[in-house]
Amino acid sequence: MPPRVDSVALLKRTMQMIREAHADWDEDQVLEHTFSVMNLQPNTNQAEKIPRSVLSIVLQIVKLNENNWAIWELMFMDCIRPIKNARHILTGEIPSGHTDYDEELDSHLLGLILSSCDHGPTSRIDTYTVREQGEEEQLGSTLYKKLKAALTINDEVKLSTIHDQVHKVKLVHRNIANLGKELNQIWNDAARLGSCMDEKLKKSTLYRCVKDDWLYTQTVDSLKAAQPGCSYEYAYHVLAKKHQEAELLGHIRTAARVASNRNTTGQPSGPGQILNQEDVMSLNAQVARRLLVHMEGA
Numbered sequence: 001m002p003p004r005v006d007s008v009a010l011l012k013r014t015m016q017m018i019r020e021a022h023a024d025w026d027e028d029q030v031l032e033h034t035f036s037v038m039n040l041q042p043n044t045n046q047a048e049k050i051p052r053s054v055l056s057i058v059l060q061i062v063k064l065n066e067n068n069w070a071i072w073e074l075m076f077m078d079c080i081r082p083i084k085n086a087r088h089i090l091t092g093e094i095p096s097g098h099t100d101y102d103e104e105l106d107s108h109l110l111g112l113i114l115s116s117c118d119h120g121p122t123s124r125i126d127t128y129t130v131r132e133q134g135e136e137e138q139l140g141s142t143l144y145k146k147l148k149a150a151l152t153i154n155d156e157v158k159l160s161t162i163h164d165q166v167h168k169v170k171l172v173h174r175n176i177a178n179l180g181k182e183l184n185q186i187w188n189d190a191a192r193l194g195s196c197m198d199e200k201l202k203k204s205t206l207y208r209c210v211k212d213d214w215l216y217t218q219t220v221d222s223l224k225a226a227q228p229g230c231s232y233e234y235a236y237h238v239l240a241k242k243h244q245e246a247e248l249l250g251h252i253r254t255a256a257r258v259a260s261n262r263n264t265t266g267q268p269s270g271p272g273q274i275l276n277q278e279d280v281m282s283l284n285a286q287v288a289r290r291l292l293v294h295m296e297g298a
Contacts (some may be wrong), residue, residue, distance in 0.1 A: 016064070019031050072151060076112070076113075079112060080109065085100050085101075085102065085105070086109065088100075089101060089102065089105060089106060089140065089141060090109055090110065090140055090141055090144050091141065091144070092141040092142075092145070096139055096141075105140075106139055106140045106141075107140075109144075110138070110140045110143055112145075113130070113144060114130075115142050115146070117130055120231070130143060130146050130147045130150055133271060133275060144282060188291075243289060264284070
């Protein structure tokens with residue numbers, strides 16, 4: 001019985017040819033090269049890379065790897081660390097009137113807290129948010145608790161806003177480049193809001209961007225498998241490879257249908273038609289020609 005031509009066999013055959021031509025390549029390079037060859041694109045010399053614009057945004061996000069309250073608190077605590085009893089006075093563990101309570105220190109803490117607040121016209125956390133307009137001056141410990149509550153609520157509002165934006169993302173062209181542009185915009189908005197995205201949130205963003213779309217089914221399993229220790233760059237590569245793989249399978253099925261229609265009977269064949277040896281050789285020859293053209297252009 002003549003062999004059946006399917007996507008897996010053709011993919012393996014192409015990968016084997018590339019391995020023989022590039023014995024020093026690892027499996028990831030072989031796979032990326034295979035996708036590039038099978039995508040039927042003219043003389044591309046490499047598989048799709050992460051767009052520079054996306055990488056630049058990723059680098060910015062990596063620097064903002066905590067939320068607003070965590071960043072503010074760490075910076076603030078570093079400022080007061082050398083001062084005896086400062087943390088305990090600030091958190092209220094040493095209350096006003098205690099023998100270890102320092103009135104002068106409390107006034108300095110209050111000033112430091114207020115100076116840490118932004119009172120600009122676009123600020124979401126300002127002195128009025130913390131102190132309330134017209135309110136008398138408070139103890140550093142009381143003000144600290146109010147500021148913490150205000151910043152924490154603000155973080156939640158900002159994250160909710162980002163999630164709403166992500167929910168509205170539509171992959172109009174359904175390709176990886178468009179996804180990169182959409183993520184670019186989301187992260188720019190996040191940075192402008194002052195929010196921060198850690199690795200978990202970035203991967204969650206990826207999930208939401210492809211949810212309810214054909215690409216979601218192609219990517220979500222791989223992205224989930226990448227958790228919890230993978231970097232965003234790796235997750236993006238997985239997404240790109242899955243997208244290329246989906247295109248590859250479509251090209252393979254198209255090529256198989258074309259070959260099936262040129263069988264010995266001259267009659268159109270269904271998608272399940274078993275191809276004869278001549279058709280198999282024809283498909284392999286097409287792959288070889290594309291590979292040679294690709295290697296010459298590289």
